Amino acid sequence: MAVDSLWHYQFRIVTLGDSTVGKSSLLKRYAEGVFLDSMNQTVGVDFYVHFVELEPNLRIKLQFWDTAGQERFRSVTRSYYRNSAGGVLVFDLTNRASFENIRNWHREVIETVAPQPVVFILIGHKSDLESERKVGQKEAEKLATSLSARYIETSAKTNRNVKEAFQILTSGIYESLKSGSMRPSEHWDGIKSKLPPIIQPNMQPEERIKNCQC
Template identity: 70%
Template sequence: MAADSAWHYQFRIIMLGDSTVGKSSLLKCYTEGVFLESTSQTVGVDFYVHFLEIKPGLRIKLQLSVTRSYYRNSAGGMLMFDLTNRVSFESIKKWHQEVMETVKPYHVAFVLVGHKSDLEAERKVGQKEAEKLASSLGAKYIETSAKTSQNVKEAFQTLTSVIYEALESGKMRPNEQWDGVKCKLPPEAQPKVQEERRKKKCSC
């Protein structure tokens, strides 16, 4: 892994969902490549850190947390439910609303994750139903399994891409009063954000 200084953007991502959906398992699988057998308690770690390249030459540092106190300073939210537990699916709108009310006026990108896809025989939530909910929340949907590693990398890459797209479109931008996104790129390397700022200054 490269040195901590070798990143261009830092994104904070909050893991959201009921206590039994496997948030810590998914994080451990993604950041350490291991499957956490016991999921009765969340591991007492504030942040997991992972690096990835969103596109060639653009390095992203992810700070991943399950701690509610980080709601306001998160650029992305991974809304998780257990595919074998319908109650956890029905809680998603509550988690989404809770974050939306906390982060105002900042924009947050979401991905909906149906976890424990390896337990297909015990499935209680259909894919089409989950996709419909994701669409209503303006989120993409993906099914994962920390046990088999199915789509684990893809889930985090998808959310990272959605955050980056929000930056490119101007919906989201680094802010000194907000820790959701940090940027080390020089201004000239942020053309779209800079262009939007110039337009606002010129409007009269």
């Protein structure tokens, strides 16, 4: 059986942030287990896939869309927002401007996908460059709270918190699925399922009366 068929849910996730903050390095470390000191800037959108077992016998396929941070690609990358269940907001801890632009990236996604919800995580990247830090942890945590997101600091170079960051996001999407705030749909590619719905809609009292055979 092909590996790609061995999943129960597929979550589509988009990565967002300024150019050179390390979005591609993070995904390459997580999905392929490697770190490259220098990577070419993403042109348009790149694609990564990773499989996780979130719970025993519950296999999730994570489909990552790695978007370019340059303005000239924005019209291309926006088209990938609408079909995303998760958003990875990445800034460079040594680059103050990349942190200040996070609200813009978040707002752009929200305005594109509304009213469809998106689960976000805020990542402060390049934590190995502590001596060059320009953004404090408490300040970043405050921003994350205002965006209804979790915050974590990572380093693709040292592999610090890389797995943990994507675990948090995956769990957040799954919780939204279980709560019913997100649902698989043939008209939306954010979540695909090979299982029956986790939450069955409750039948309203008037529907029960209408359907009664007594």
